[in-house]
Amino acid sequence: MNALQQEIAQLIIDTLNLEDVTVEDIPPTLPLFGEGLGLDSVDALELALALQKRYDIRIASDSKDARQHFTTVANLAAFVQAQRNA
Amino acid sequence: MEFRIEQWRAWAPGLDSDEAWQAWAREPVSVEDGDAQPSCDFLPAMQRRRLSRLARMTMHVAWPLCGDDEQLPLVFASRHGETPRTFALLSDVADEQPLSPTQFGLSVHNAIAGQWSILRGQRGESTSIAGEADTFEHAMVEAATLLADGARSVLVVMAEERPPAAYDEWIDDVPFSYALALRVGGIDTGNDAQAGVRWQLRLESGRGDSATATWPHALDWIRAQHTQGDTLVHTWKTRRWIWQRIP
Numbered sequence: 001m002n003a004l005q006q007e008i009a010q011l012i013i014d015t016l017n018l019e020d021v022t023v024e025d026i027p028p029t030l031p032l033f034g035e036g037l038g039l040d041s042v043d044a045l046e047l048a049l050a051l052q053k054r055y056d057i058r059i060a061s062d063s064k065d066a067r068q069h070f071t072t073v074a075n076l077a078a079f080v081q082a083q084r085n086a
Numbered sequence: 087m088e089f090r091i092e093q094w095r096a097w098a099p100g101l102d103s104d105e106a107w108q109a110w111a112r113e114p115v116s117v118e119d120g121d122a123q124p125s126c127d128f129l130p131a132m133q134r135r136r137l138s139r140l141a142r143m144t145m146h147v148a149w150p151l152c153g154d155d156e157q158l159p160l161v162f163a164s165r166h167g168e169t170p171r172t173f174a175l176l177s178d179v180a181d182e183q184p185l186s187p188t189q190f191g192l193s194v195h196n197a198i199a200g201q202w203s204i205l206r207g208q209r210g211e212s213t214s215i216a217g218e219a220d221t222f223e224h225a226m227v228e229a230a231t232l233l234a235d236g237a238r239s240v241l242v243v244m245a246e247e248r249p250p251a252a253y254d255e256w257i258d259d260v261p262f263s264y265a266l267a268l269r270v271g272g273i274d275t276g277n278d279a280q281a282g283v284r285w286q287l288r289l290e291s292g293r294g295d296s297a298t299a300t301w302p303h304a305l306d307w308i309r310a311q312h313t314q315g316d317t318l319v320h321t322w323k324t325r326r327w328i329w330q331r332i333p
Contacts, residue, residue, distance in 0.1 A: 020131040038132050045187035052184075 001028055005077045008051075012073070015050040016043050028074035044070055051076070057083040087230040088332060090271045090282035092239060095147045096308050097124055098264040111312030114301060116261040119248040133205060136188060139263070140168050140247045141198045145205070147267035148243050152206060158269075159232045160212040161242045162199040163225035166257055167216060168192075169249035198245075219259050220322040222303040226270070226287055233272040242268045244304040259302055266304045273332075283311070284332035292326035303327075 001009070001023070009026040012018070016039070026037060033039045039047075047070070048059050057080060059066060069079040099122040101107055110117075123139045124146035137145065144162065152158050171193055178185050191197075196214035203212060211232065217224040222244045229240040245265040249257045273284060299306050303320045307329065310318050316331035 017135045018131055019134060042188055042191060049184055049186065 001073075002077070004081060005073050008076050008080065009073050011050055011054060012037075012039075012047060015046055026073055028077070029072050031071060032073070033070070051080065055080050055084065087227070087288070088273050088284065088286045089226070089230060089233060090273055090280060090284050091268050091311075092271045092282040093151050093269040094267060094311070095151060096264065096266045097143055097147050098262055101264075107308060108312050111309040114305070114309060119262045129205065136192065137201065138168055138171060138192070138198075140164070140245055140265075141201055143247070143263065143265035144198050144202065144243050144245050144267075147245075147265045148202065148241055149206075151241055151267050151269040152208075157208060157210045158239055158241045159210050159237050160199055160202060160208065161225050161228045161232070161240060162196070162202070162212065162214045163217070163221050163228075163242065163244045164195070164214075164246055165216055165218065165221040166246060166249060166253075166260065167195050168197075169247060169253055169257070173250045173252060218322055220303060220320060220325055220327060222266075222307065223287065223289075223320060223325075223327045229268075229270045230287075233270065239269055239271045242270055244268075246302065261302070264302070264305060266308060286330045286332055288328050288330075290326040290328060292321050292324050294324040 005028045006023055009023040012026060012032070013021050013023070026032075030036050033044070048066075051057065052059060059069075069075050096107060098110075098117060099119055100117050101110055102124075121139075123142045126134055126137060126142045126145050126149075128149060129137075129145070134142075148160075171189055175185055175189055175193055192201075195216055196212070199212040199214045202208060213228055215221065215224055215228060225242050225244055229242045232240045243265060246260045247263045248260050271280070271282060274280060299320050301309065306318060306320065309315070310329070318327075318329035320327040320329070
């Protein structure tokens with residue numbers, strides 16, 4: 001897990017108030033929604049807001065790619081990195 | 087109206103056992119509020135993530151009063167509701183910050199009743215009320231109507247959370263956060279074997295000039311329960327509520 005992935009895993013824990021969950025419990029390829037960590041659509045909105053605040057990036061809610069970016073920590077980290085480099 | 091308190095449970099910071107409440111009832115003091123809250127560790131972390139402090143207090147007191155396979159109507163009562171959440175959302179609005187979808191979604195008075203329904207698989211009636219300083223008595227009226235309508239038992243939760251300091255000028259009846267859950271049943275005349283403490287509650291008209299009770303009515307009721315007090319008079323404006331234990 002690289003530093004950005006760790007940071008995002010921690011952001012998920014803090015933002016969504018996941019008590020008893022540690023960064024190690026959210027490996028980069030674990031599906032975040034449904035089976036896997038078990039997040040739902042309200043969590044997705046909350047997480048999008050937190051990412052926008054933390055990394056000063058924009059996430060278009062109607063973007064077809066958004067769903068793909070949010071599947072795992074690895075995908076989120078890659079997305080944040082790409083936005084930062086843009 | 088007459089009813090039985092089949093079971094009850096209360097929580098406040100530092101007051102989480104019969105012994106602690108007993109001591110408080112003998113010598114009531116305003117306990118330090120801090121940010122203590124029940125752990126609710128009977129729930130998996132993923133189910134706890136959207137429970138606010140007031141919701142945790144509610145779950146903590148109500149949880150053991152409802153059987154695993156039981157459906158019970160719920161009356162959730164709180165005069166002020168989740169003031170910390172309201173204050174946080176209003177602060178975000180004032181700062182022109184985007185609102186948290188979770189906070190916004192839960193910012194209604196019946197959110198906690200909804201969470202109870204989801205977590206306990208309750209499909210029956212639930213009512214959420216906010217009244218004045220006699221919200222507790224109004225909750226009992228609500229419970230009595232549900233009993234009269236055929237419910238075998240009704241779960242009543244009265245919960246208040248100490249509001250943020252910004253509300254100090256307006257809210258002066260929450261000395262500390264507390265939650266009280268009552269499992270209320272009707273009285274079958276002729277059946278003396280029914281468990282629980284029997285109470286009669288009646289409403290009289292007052293002149294509107296009497297002082298209110300020293301403690302919030304629900305806390306005063308807990309005090310009476312522990313000190314074997316058999317009469318309570320709770321006056322608010324022109325409403326004079328009289329609680330009388332039925333021997």
